Amino acid sequence: xxxxxxxxxxxxxxxxxxxxxxxxxxxxxxxxxxxxxxxxxxxxxxxxxxxxxxxxxxxxxxxxxxxxxxxxxxxxxxxxxxxxxxxxxxxxxxxxxxxxxxxxxxxxxxxxxxxxxxxxxxxxxxxxxxxxxxxxxxxxxxxxxxxxxxxxxxxxxxxxxxxxxxxxxxxxxxxxxxxxxxxxxxxxxxxxxxxxxxxxxxxxxxxxxxxxxxxxxxxxxxxxxxxxxxxxxxxxxxxxxxxxxxxxxxxxxxxxxxxxxxxxxxxxxxxxxxxxxxxxxxxxxxxxxxxxxxxxxxxxxxxxxxxxxxxxxxxxxxxxxxxxxxxxxxxxxxxxxxxxxxxxxxxxxxxxxxxxxxxxxxxxxxxxxxxxxxxxxxxxxxxxxxxxxxxxxxxxxxxxxxxxxxxxxxxxxxxxxx
Numbered sequence: 001x002x003x004x005x006x007x008x009x010x011x012x013x014x015x016x017x018x019x020x021x022x023x024x025x026x027x028x029x030x031x032x033x034x035x036x037x038x039x040x041x042x043x044x045x046x047x048x049x050x051x052x053x054x055x056x057x058x059x060x061x062x063x064x065x066x067x068x069x070x071x072x073x074x075x076x077x078x079x080x081x082x083x084x085x086x087x088x089x090x091x092x093x094x095x096x097x098x099x100x101x102x103x104x105x106x107x108x109x110x111x112x113x114x115x116x117x118x119x120x121x122x123x124x125x126x127x128x129x130x131x132x133x134x135x136x137x138x139x140x141x142x143x144x145x146x147x148x149x150x151x152x153x154x155x156x157x158x159x160x161x162x163x164x165x166x167x168x169x170x171x172x173x174x175x176x177x178x179x180x181x182x183x184x185x186x187x188x189x190x191x192x193x194x195x196x197x198x199x200x201x202x203x204x205x206x207x208x209x210x211x212x213x214x215x216x217x218x219x220x221x222x223x224x225x226x227x228x229x230x231x232x233x234x235x236x237x238x239x240x241x242x243x244x245x246x247x248x249x250x251x252x253x254x255x256x257x258x259x260x261x262x263x264x265x266x267x268x269x270x271x272x273x274x275x276x277x278x279x280x281x282x283x284x285x286x287x288x289x290x291x292x293x294x295x296x297x298x299x300x301x302x303x304x305x306x307x308x309x310x311x312x313x314x315x316x317x318x319x320x321x322x323x324x325x326x327x328x329x330x331x332x333x334x335x336x337x338x339x340x341x342x343x344x345x346x347x348x349x350x351x352x353x354x355x356x357x358x359x360x361x362x363x364x365x366x367x368x369x370x371x372x373x374x375x376x377x378x379x380x381x382x383x384x385x386x387x388x389x390x391x392x393x394x395x396x397x398x399x400x401x402x403x404x405x406x407x408x409x410x411x412x413x414x415x416x417x418x
Contacts, residue, residue, distance in 0.1 A: 063343035069275030354404025
């Protein structure tokens with residue numbers, strides 16, 4: 001006898017074999033919805049006491065950078081000896097205040113001493129030669145004068161004899177031969193006298209020229225000797241200006257060559273500040289920009305006087321001059337910390353500087369939720385920066401709170417749970 005099977009109704013129908021496909025379909029739909037709506041963000045639990053949280057604010061952004069610089073004299077004069085030598089004595093110590101003409105150090109040079117002795121010997125020899133030559137010329141002059149006197153006397157005698165013989169010849173008392181002989185003797189002595197007179201004149205001119213040349217040569221030797229003696233004076237190194245002996249790089253017994261830099265003198269009348277600035281600002285730093293600094297509770301102003309174009313080790317050099325007044329008791333080598341103004345203040349969104357920037361480069365930041373239970377990573381854009389604040393260009397709103405401390409321990413987490 002057949003048994004009648006009753007149809008399942010209500011809740012019992014859901015557990016039949018016919019309902020199994022529906023169960024599978026429902027589970028598949030739930031899985032798809034979970035995949036779509038699940039939270040894939042990486043989360044990390046942290047201790048809120050170990051982080052720094054600051055508020056994004058709307059305020060005035062002051063465009064300046066903080067740099068350090070060292071005081072240096074505006075004018076420095078290099079000390080270089082004109083003559084080489086060995087350091088014999090150091091008269092003035094490094095760091096001393098000196099006056100113009102004060103002796104700094106003394107050199108010795110045996111070779112130069114020998115040149116002076118040789119020059120003096122040559123001068124003495126030249127003077128002796130000149131004296132001997134003058135004596136010889138004077139003796140020659142006297143000899144010519146004596147010969148001239150003798151010939152003048154011969155001319156007078158021969159003239160008297162010639163006139164007497166001519167008178168006798170005219171009276172027919174002597175022969176013509178005696179008359180002609182007297183005439184020839186007279187004219188011969190007269191010609192010899194003219195010849196000696198002409199030679200005396202030429203000798204006088206020659207002696208004058210020769211004496212002038214020898215005197216010029218002697219004077220040149222004297223000047224040469226004076227110049228060598230002046231070179232001797234150059235072995236005593238003296239201060240060319242009033243100031244401070246800022247550097248003296250020599251020791252006793254050291255051999256110093258001519259023109260070598262052995263020290264420098266600082267002019268204490270005016271100073272400058274030499275600063276090294278990061279090359280990131282090289283296009284914005286120009287002559288005329290102003291800076292401020294504090295010294296002993298006083299505020300001072302400085303201005304860039306020169307920017308050096310060369311970049312070394314990622315930095316370039318700039319010189320500042322003091323405006324109005326300079327600090328008291330200023331010394332070379334002192335370090336001042338300056339606030340260099342790069343532009344005018346502007347209204348901007350600001351966040352305080354923090355260590356997060358080293359990790360993110362200013363491209364993203366953790367923003368704290370309104371309930372303060374977590375912080376979510378968000379992309380931002382940071383513009384300029386000064387020693388206190390970053391300028392936020394995009395990605396944040398005033399009043400939002402952000403984490404500004406170091407992100408080194410957060411890895412690549414998207415959400416931080418406090």
